[in-house]
Amino acid sequence: MTNRRLAPLAGVAAVGMLALSACVVTDEQIQSAAGSETITIACGAMEDLCQKWTESFTASTGITATYVRLSSGEAVARLDSAKDNPEFDVWHGGPVDGYGAAVEKGLIEAYDSPSAADIPAKYKDPDHNWTGVYVGVLGFCSNKAVLDNLGVEVPDSWDDLLDPALKGQISTAHPSTSGTAFTTLWTQTVLRGGEDGALDYMKQMHNNVLQYTKSGTAPGQIAGRGEVGVGLVFSHDCVKYRDEGMKDLVVSFPKEGTGYEIGGVALVANSKHSAAAKKYIDWAISPEAQNIGQTVGSNQVLTNPKAEANDKMVKLDEVSLIDYDFAAASAAKPALTARFDEEIAAQPRE
Numbered sequence: 001m002t003n004r005r006l007a008p009l010a011g012v013a014a015v016g017m018l019a020l021s022a023c024v025v026t027d028e029q030i031q032s033a034a035g036s037e038t039i040t041i042a043c044g045a046m047e048d049l050c051q052k053w054t055e056s057f058t059a060s061t062g063i064t065a066t067y068v069r070l071s072s073g074e075a076v077a078r079l080d081s082a083k084d085n086p087e088f089d090v091w092h093g094g095p096v097d098g099y100g101a102a103v104e105k106g107l108i109e110a111y112d113s114p115s116a117a118d119i120p121a122k123y124k125d126p127d128h129n130w131t132g133v134y135v136g137v138l139g140f141c142s143n144k145a146v147l148d149n150l151g152v153e154v155p156d157s158w159d160d161l162l163d164p165a166l167k168g169q170i171s172t173a174h175p176s177t178s179g180t181a182f183t184t185l186w187t188q189t190v191l192r193g194g195e196d197g198a199l200d201y202m203k204q205m206h207n208n209v210l211q212y213t214k215s216g217t218a219p220g221q222i223a224g225r226g227e228v229g230v231g232l233v234f235s236h237d238c239v240k241y242r243d244e245g246m247k248d249l250v251v252s253f254p255k256e257g258t259g260y261e262i263g264g265v266a267l268v269a270n271s272k273h274s275a276a277a278k279k280y281i282d283w284a285i286s287p288e289a290q291n292i293g294q295t296v297g298s299n300q301v302l303t304n305p306k307a308e309a310n311d312k313m314v315k316l317d318e319v320s321l322i323d324y325d326f327a328a329a330s331a332a333k334p335a336l337t338a339r340f341d342e343e344i345a346a347q348p349r350e
Helices: 008-020 027-033 047-061 072-081 096-104 114-118 144-150 158-162 179-191 195-206 218-224 235-243 274-285 326-345
Strands: 038-043 064-069 090-095 131-143 170-173 209-213 230-234 249-252 260-268
Touching: 038 047, 038 072, 038 274, 047 064, 047 090, 047 274, 072 090, 072 096, 072 179, 090 096, 090 179, 090 274, 096 179, 096 260, 096 326, 114 274, 131 144, 131 179, 131 218, 131 235, 131 274, 158 195, 170 179, 170 218, 179 195, 179 230, 179 260, 179 326, 195 326, 209 218, 218 230, 218 235, 218 249, 230 235, 235 249, 260 274
Parallel strands: 038 064, 038 090, 170 209, 170 230
Antiparallel strands: 090 260, 131 230, 131 249, 131 260
């Protein structure tokens, strides 16, 4: 990786311009002033959080950051399609089992950020391919008014989603495009003793699914609008929609156990702006950056012990979590999602 330098005359001009404002500048900031250090983030969080992250980083460092909002499957596909000439420098947000798939394809480059020293080992890759910046728990995002009209209780079990009264009343994303939906699929793999058991369960739930969305956050909105009774999302997304005005939404968790995500940040392999990209990663791991989510209603559990907690964040010790092996999930994802597409999503409902 190279840290490209400006031609001497441009560098002198940049230094002179910044000196007039009485700033002490680094070499990277000099490059940024001349427009050569703009980094692009593949962002897997909510749109408003992606915008706030990049704006705050730019304000903090002087390095311009832009973003493209992508679901987990889309991010891997985009990184893979441009791996010889990367369009992104950093991947930020989204479940790390998707990052594992990217590692297998050589799309992510290891980076041991000094900021990662504060992060517990369980929230970071031992080979430094990614560092976790938040945790989200998979839950049921139910529209209480819709369920009341159906005469159905708010679900607290995976088996509740198989109730014939919920035909066409469940919204979930497709696990090929959505990390959230793959978390659902892998949760069933753990709970039901393997892939065959997981697919058998998903076949039964298929009859109650209205549609498979591309985005993992969309089912919460669909439930909030009253189009279905239950959406399968990470619980913090449901809380966000409720706070934004979808007052009939309620969060519940399956008593048998549920999966969870570690939302990561990683360096894209062969980034043209690796020095600035690493600076972004250092910043993203910091408590200051992790605290930004709360300012836009994204209340994930934060991985940095120095970050701030609030009452809207799920209490991890109060939810039954499965033993989620992210490495195993990543390895199984390509074949398992292909089976889901062929054996379930492509099949008619009964």
